[in-house]
Amino acid sequence: MFKNITLGQYFPGNSAIHRLDPRTKILLMILYIVVVFMVKQLSLFLLCAVFVLGVTLLSEIPLSYLLKSLRPLKWLIVFMFFLNVFLTPGERVLFEYWKVKITLEGLRQAAFISLRLIMLVSGTSLMTLTTTPIALTDGLERLLSPFKRVNFPAHELAMMMTIALRFIPTLMEEADKIMKAQLARGADFETGGIIKRAKGMIPILVPLFISAFRRADELAMAMESRCYHGGEGRTRMRVLKFMPQDALAALTVAFLGILIVIMQAFVF
Amino acid sequence: MIELKNVTYSYNENETALRGVSLSVKKGEFLAIVGHNGSGKSTLAKLLNALLIPKTGDVLVDGMNTRDESVTLAIRQKVGMVFQNPDNQLVTTIVEEDVGFGPENLGIPPEEIRKRVDRALETVGMSKYARFAPHTLSGGQKQRIAIAGMLAMQPEVLVLDEATAMLDPSGRREVLDNVAKLNREQGMTVVMITQYMEETVIADRVAVMAKGLIEMTGKPADILKNSARLRELGLDAPAMVLLRDALMLEGVRLPCDAITVEEIAKALCPLLSAV
Numbered sequence: 001m002f003k004n005i006t007l008g009q010y011f012p013g014n015s016a017i018h019r020l021d022p023r024t025k026i027l028l029m030i031l032y033i034v035v036v037f038m039v040k041q042l043s044l045f046l047l048c049a050v051f052v053l054g055v056t057l058l059s060e061i062p063l064s065y066l067l068k069s070l071r072p073l074k075w076l077i078v079f080m081f082f083l084n085v086f087l088t089p090g091e092r093v094l095f096e097y098w099k100v101k102i103t104l105e106g107l108r109q110a111a112f113i114s115l116r117l118i119m120l121v122s123g124t125s126l127m128t129l130t131t132t133p134i135a136l137t138d139g140l141e142r143l144l145s146p147f148k149r150v151n152f153p154a155h156e157l158a159m160m161m162t163i164a165l166r167f168i169p170t171l172m173e174e175a176d177k178i179m180k181a182q183l184a185r186g187a188d189f190e191t192g193g194i195i196k197r198a199k200g201m202i203p204i205l206v207p208l209f210i211s212a213f214r215r216a217d218e219l220a221m222a223m224e225s226r227c228y229h230g231g232e233g234r235t236r237m238r239v240l241k242f243m244p245q246d247a248l249a250a251l252t253v254a255f256l257g258i259l260i261v262i263m264q265a266f267v268f
Numbered sequence: 269m270i271e272l273k274n275v276t277y278s279y280n281e282n283e284t285a286l287r288g289v290s291l292s293v294k295k296g297e298f299l300a301i302v303g304h305n306g307s308g309k310s311t312l313a314k315l316l317n318a319l320l321i322p323k324t325g326d327v328l329v330d331g332m333n334t335r336d337e338s339v340t341l342a343i344r345q346k347v348g349m350v351f352q353n354p355d356n357q358l359v360t361t362i363v364e365e366d367v368g369f370g371p372e373n374l375g376i377p378p379e380e381i382r383k384r385v386d387r388a389l390e391t392v393g394m395s396k397y398a399r400f401a402p403h404t405l406s407g408g409q410k411q412r413i414a415i416a417g418m419l420a421m422q423p424e425v426l427v428l429d430e431a432t433a434m435l436d437p438s439g440r441r442e443v444l445d446n447v448a449k450l451n452r453e454q455g456m457t458v459v460m461i462t463q464y465m466e467e468t469v470i471a472d473r474v475a476v477m478a479k480g481l482i483e484m485t486g487k488p489a490d491i492l493k494n495s496a497r498l499r500e501l502g503l504d505a506p507a508m509v510l511l512r513d514a515l516m517l518e519g520v521r522l523p524c525d526a527i528t529v530e531e532i533a534k535a536l537c538p539l540l541s542a543v
Contacts, residue, residue, distance in 0.1 A: 133361075169403040228369075233375045
């Protein structure tokens with residue numbers, strides 16, 4: 001049941017995008033979000049689309065993978081689309097029937113909001129598709145470490161994420177084992193209404209929690225044995241280093257942003 | 269190397285886990301501590317690297333007292349500990365990063381960590397798996413990674429706290445072979461805690477524990493001479509020793525320090541050809 005779960009949505013590869021510093025990718029993702037929010041003209045989304053497609057090609061990720069990341073949001077996009085179509089006030093009426101009125105402004109607004117959502121999700125997915133969860137954690141820790149001075153627990157957060165990532169498969173396996181053990185004792189997880197099924201999960205969750213606490217205890221001991229004493233004075237084996245490619249990537253996104261600002265100021 | 273002086277420990281008021289243990293571990297020695305459940309052997313292990321502090325008595329590692337908090341990290345660097353459950357001692361999602369975890373905590377420069385990690389993985393024969401995720405490995409492989417994680421800290425003593433108890437026979441073999449090799453070839457001091465008498469035959473010296481006390485110490489062969497006493501202490505002699513004792517009762521003359529399959533076979537073969 002839990003066998004084929006993948007963590008995050010990392011797509012293994014060794015492309016130029018994959019090899020970028022995770023810090024670069026996180027920062028550029030934020031910049032990209034800002035750029036997408038700056039777009040005020042429908043046609044300028046074309047530039048964003050070209051950018052997303054270009055990065056996708058460079059990262060050697062099949063386009064279908066990118067579309068897959070949009071799938072969980074399809075209802076939200078559809079909902080937002082129709083909400084805007086019907087609720088945007090406007091002058092130029094295209095279609096009217098009883099209280100339902102579709103205007104050109106409404107249609108434009110709806111297309112705008114949906115496109116913005118699509119651009120946001122596909123652009124940010126590119127980051128999670130090309131970066132392993134552990135590299136992301138690493139990048140986040142380093143980006144947040146300047147805030148340590150104001151007592152922000154950057155190292156602790158990263159450590160927690162690492163341990164969580166490490167133990168999710170282990171606990172999944174264990175949940176599977178417990179489930180089989182309970183099935184062998186005649187437990188029934190398949191039939192009955194939602195409440196009955198939820199109740200059926202209790203015999204799985206209780207042993208799982210107990211074991212998770214025991215594991216935590218042992219892990220703490222093992223970490224202490226390996227001289228773990230928080231982030232202080234700790235070095236890292238893998239050192240992140242900004243490369244010329246990172247600058248190039250940053251320039252590209254900055255160029256996209258500037259282009260959009262200029263186009264909006266002068267062309268439209 | 270390690271010196272225990274009349275150490276006692278209790279987890280709560282009513283029961284005492286250790287009732288006055290004195291023991292010394294020499295440099296380069298392979299010491300096995302054997303005892304059945306509740307004999308206090310795991311408690312003893314945790315006292316060796318300051319995970320637990322004795323109630324009375326002292327534990328000295330290279331002259332450093334485990335009571336002294338300022339040397340706790342130095343002690344833990346010197347005394348590497350491998351635990352029972354292979355899953356619960358690996359911290360990160362990639363094998364080589366896990367091996368690097370200890371040296372990272374010690375604040376060693378990155379290039380040096382890299383070297384140590386590669387060397388440690390090679391020593392335990394796991395270089396091929398450097399980029400694997402721990403949960404895809406077998407139990408024996410995970411324990412070897414845990415050992416590598418300790419080696420990367422360059423300890424002087426390796427303590428195995430029932431490190432083979434959760435492994436299948438082939439995994440157990442893998443781990444024991446690795447440890448024996450480390451002891452023989454690199455002169456690593458090893459303290460192996462186990463409840464299986466048959467694992468102790470590869471040690472230089474065996475300490476038998478029962479009810480929080482050390483009942484016997486000696487060479488494996490000497491300890492195994494007395495299988496009746498072992499049974500009293502809740503331990504089973506290995507199959508080979510039982511065979512030897514049974515044959516001797518039937519009047520077959522065998523050397524009473526023969527404890528491994530090879531030794532018994534060597535003693536039996538001439539007898540067979542004589543018949």
